[in-house]
Amino acid sequence: MMFEEIELFLQTFPNDDNINEASIDLVVAAFAAIESAIGFFIQSVLKRIGGSILKRGEYEKEALDTLGKVQCKSDLLIRQAKNSSMWMVSKGFQTISRDRAVYLNIISTISRPVSPNPPPYDSTVEPEQCIGPQELLDWIGVPNAASDDRKLISERWQMRVPLNEQAQVEQLIRSTQFKDWVVAGTSSQLLIHGEYDGxxxxxxxxxxxxxxxxxxxARAPRFIPLIFFCGLHTDPDMDLHTRGRAVIQNFICQLLCQFDFDTRSFASEKLDEHLIQLGDIGELCRLFQWLVxxxxxxxxxxxxIDGVGYYERKEFEYDIGFVVEKLLRISAEKKTQAGVKILLTSSSRTTYIRQPFPDELVLCIESLARANMVPSKSRLERQLNESQLL
Structure with a gap:
């Protein structure tokens, strides 16, 4: 990548902190590579005039390493630019969709005939059709990603996660903070930070x-789990189901599929069908709160919500922040009959997501003892099933 392209990205996305940071990292890596290359060639000259050759291999390795870092930083900048570009396009489509809904509403209001005298009540007219769970699923119009994501993780990602990392997270079930979160008689919240490769x-x-x-x-219907893996839905160009909106849409789908709701009172809630179909995040959260x-x-x-840190970038922050705040409010709502437990995990430390969580509700994985054992998925599942936590 040439410096002209870096300048182009900076001009195209002038207020994007991710682009600025990636550009600085690339320039620093480039100058480091130049410095290493000069050192390598100087060492070669010294060799020809009788200098030691013992360090030549070190200079050569360092030069190759710095070149590799340049390529890595270049790829990162391109990826950040691609994400920012997709975000701009997505925001444009959202604006168009929102404006279209407003225009259609205005047109329907204007074209509706005025009836100064309401028609007399006709007992033969059937009451308004009840909205059932399947209609709500059709309105949302997204597949339930949880089952496919969990299958993908089990079949393809199980072998890619380092064994020491798998062994350490097994210690979570022995953690006091995790136990307190699970066994709390009321609703509870917990944020877990990892120290892994982002x-x-x-x-x-x-x-x-x-x-x-x-x-x-396995303990249904007493327990109902809703799960979303943010790390598997980070590219809005390839995946229509990204951002906080996808989280709440999937939670609604999973909830409707796991519990037999009586939705006959839906019409009285004044929820907007058109906004739900358009994916309005506020209306979706209202629907989720009503179901809960x-x-x-x-x-x-x-x-x-796993991998929430991957949504801690400028184009995702508002949506995920809105959803997390709404979930925490629902969990803390005393008039909610069911217990609502919120668990957020991130492979690295978060800042924006971390704000609403007090220190006692944040668990850092590095505080857990390093496990001196070979990880086992079956052992972990057995321990969870046999534990007194659930």
Whole structure:
């Protein structure tokens, strides 16, 4: 990548902190590579005039390493630019969709005939058709990604996560903070920070969340797990189901599929069908809150969001922040009959997501003891199933 292209990205996305940071990192890496190359050639000259050749290999390795870093930083900048570009396009489409809904509403209002005298009541007219769970699913119009994501993690990602990382997250079930979160008699919240490679979109925490959700499903209908893997939905160009909106849409789908709701009172809630179909995040959160409010006291709802740190970038922050805040409010709402437990995990530390969580509700994976054992998915699932936590 030439410096002209870096300048082009900076001009195209002048207020994008990710682009600025990636550009600076690339320039620093480029100058470091130049410095290493000069050192390598100077060492070669010294060799020809009788200098030692012992360090020549070191200079050569350093030069190759710095060139590799340049390529890595260049790829990162291109990826950041691509994400920012997709975000701009997506925002444009959202604006168009929102404006279209407004225009259609205005047109329908204007074209509606005025009736000064309402028609007399006709007992033969059938009452308004009840909105059922399947209609709500059709309005949302997204597939339930959880089952496919968990299958993908089990079949393809299980072998890619380092064994020491898998072994360490197994210690979570022995952690006091995790135990307190699970066994709390009321709703509760917990944020778990890992110390892993942020470039790998599935971590040991992802494997743990998948196994934990499976153990909860085995205790249905008492427990209802809802889960979303942010790391598997980060590219809006290739995946229509990204951002916080996808999280709440998937949670609604999973909830409707796991509990038999009586939706006959839906019409009285004044929820807007058109806004739900358009994917309005505020209306989707209202629908989710209404569904949660209909759960009985005997049910405990677990909302698991893995890899939330991957959504902590400028184009995703508003949506995920809105959804997380709404989930925390629902969990803290005293009039909600069911228990609502919120678990957020991130392979690295978060800042924006971290803000609403007090220190006692944040668990750092590095505080857990390093496990001196070979990780085992079956052992973890057995321990979760046999534990007294659930």
């Amino acid at each position: 470039q790998r979109y599935v971590s040991g925490l992802s494997l743990f969340c998948s196994s934990f959700a499976q153990s909860l499903e 409010g209909k759960l009985p006291q005997s049910v405990v709802l677990f909302c698991l």
